[in-house]
Amino acid sequence: MKQQKMNRDWIATARTLNEALPYMQRYTGAVVVVKFGGNAMGDDEAMAEFARDIVLMRQVGVNPVVVHGGGPMINDMLKRLNIESRFVRGKRVTDKATVEVVEMVLTGLVNKRIVQAIMDEGGRAVGLSGKDDDLIVCEADDPELGFVGRPTELNVQVLRDLFSAGIIPVVAPVATGTEATETYNVNGDTAAGAIAGALKADRLLLLTDVSGVKNAEGEVVTAMTPEDVRQMTSDGVIAGGMIPKTETALKAIEEGVRAVVILDGRVPNACLLELFTEHGAGSLIRSAELPPVRT
Numbered sequence: 001m002k003q004q005k006m007n008r009d010w011i012a013t014a015r016t017l018n019e020a021l022p023y024m025q026r027y028t029g030a031v032v033v034v035k036f037g038g039n040a041m042g043d044d045e046a047m048a049e050f051a052r053d054i055v056l057m058r059q060v061g062v063n064p065v066v067v068h069g070g071g072p073m074i075n076d077m078l079k080r081l082n083i084e085s086r087f088v089r090g091k092r093v094t095d096k097a098t099v100e101v102v103e104m105v106l107t108g109l110v111n112k113r114i115v116q117a118i119m120d121e122g123g124r125a126v127g128l129s130g131k132d133d134d135l136i137v138c139e140a141d142d143p144e145l146g147f148v149g150r151p152t153e154l155n156v157q158v159l160r161d162l163f164s165a166g167i168i169p170v171v172a173p174v175a176t177g178t179e180a181t182e183t184y185n186v187n188g189d190t191a192a193g194a195i196a197g198a199l200k201a202d203r204l205l206l207l208t209d210v211s212g213v214k215n216a217e218g219e220v221v222t223a224m225t226p227e228d229v230r231q232m233t234s235d236g237v238i239a240g241g242m243i244p245k246t247e248t249a250l251k252a253i254e255e256g257v258r259a260v261v262i263l264d265g266r267v268p269n270a271c272l273l274e275l276f277t278e279h280g281a282g283s284l285i286r287s288a289e290l291p292p293v294r295t
């Protein structure tokens, strides 16, 4: 182990840092919303690595916002409590008992695990849900889905206040309704897109468990316009769990987000690869009116 460390190519490390300078300059002051899906989370080591990337972003002047999911963790808890669960069009049908479990798991276990990981890496993080300071106010998405929310009002000032204080916000996708005491379960991608739209973020990164949006030949498409996405959806090439992601991407772009990237969160340092290297990662979706290069 020691020998391996000594053999490490420190010159290459220094060169990597040197080459990252223009990207760091480009993103100084930028707002980057990162959706961290439950399937992308992995073990404690992968979590620590993700947290380190987020802390590094903040260190070089980016304002990151983490919006997380936690579908697999909700599934585990529902199973332990013998509560049945099913999905319709990628969203969990959510009754009263389910929404209580969703709130406990997302705002408790999952949110605090991410906050703790960021703190452990030397950053400052504060966890909040859509209920805190009325960050996300929802109405019912569809009567068939029960307490699943569609965001109708975003109050993102609290996020800007946290940016100013040098604090990384970590948001659980649980929201308040317009009536007192209402609680809504919001799809993580939907919540991240709504927050990115309200902040007019420079980047929305959707971390998932595939390497990007694939074409009919199964190859990852590295750059797409909203028109390409619409075409691939109507051709049935974009399907299943990818639909909420690309729909979120199109809506976020309409609301003023500069670009959305769908990428594999299980790849080590996925966020750094995308933001700070020539290589980029995953599928970048942006309006055709903007220049075709990653700027």
Ligand SMILES: Nc1ncnc2c1ncn2[C@@H]1O[C@H](COP(=O)(O)OP(=O)(O)O)[C@@H](O)[C@H]1O
Binding pocket: 037, 038, 039, 040, 071, 207, 208, 209, 210, 212, 213, 214, 215, 237, 238, 239, 240, 241, 242, 243
């Ligand atoms: N064109 C496509 N390109 C990539 N993945 C696709 C495509 N069409 C459907 N999918 C499916 O979408 C899934 C990603 O969505 P999902 O599993 O809901 O992600 P997450 O749990 O990260 O939110 C992929 O694992 C893949 O099975």
Ligand SMILES: CC(=O)N[C@@H](CCC(=O)OP(=O)(O)O)C(=O)O
Binding pocket: 036, 037, 038, 039, 068, 069, 070, 071, 072, 074, 090, 091, 092, 102, 148, 149, 173, 185, 186, 187, 188, 189
């Ligand atoms: C309405 C709805 O489906 N909400 C999701 C919220 C969590 C989530 O989005 O988690 P992932 O990102 O890990 O899939 C759910 O209940 O699973």
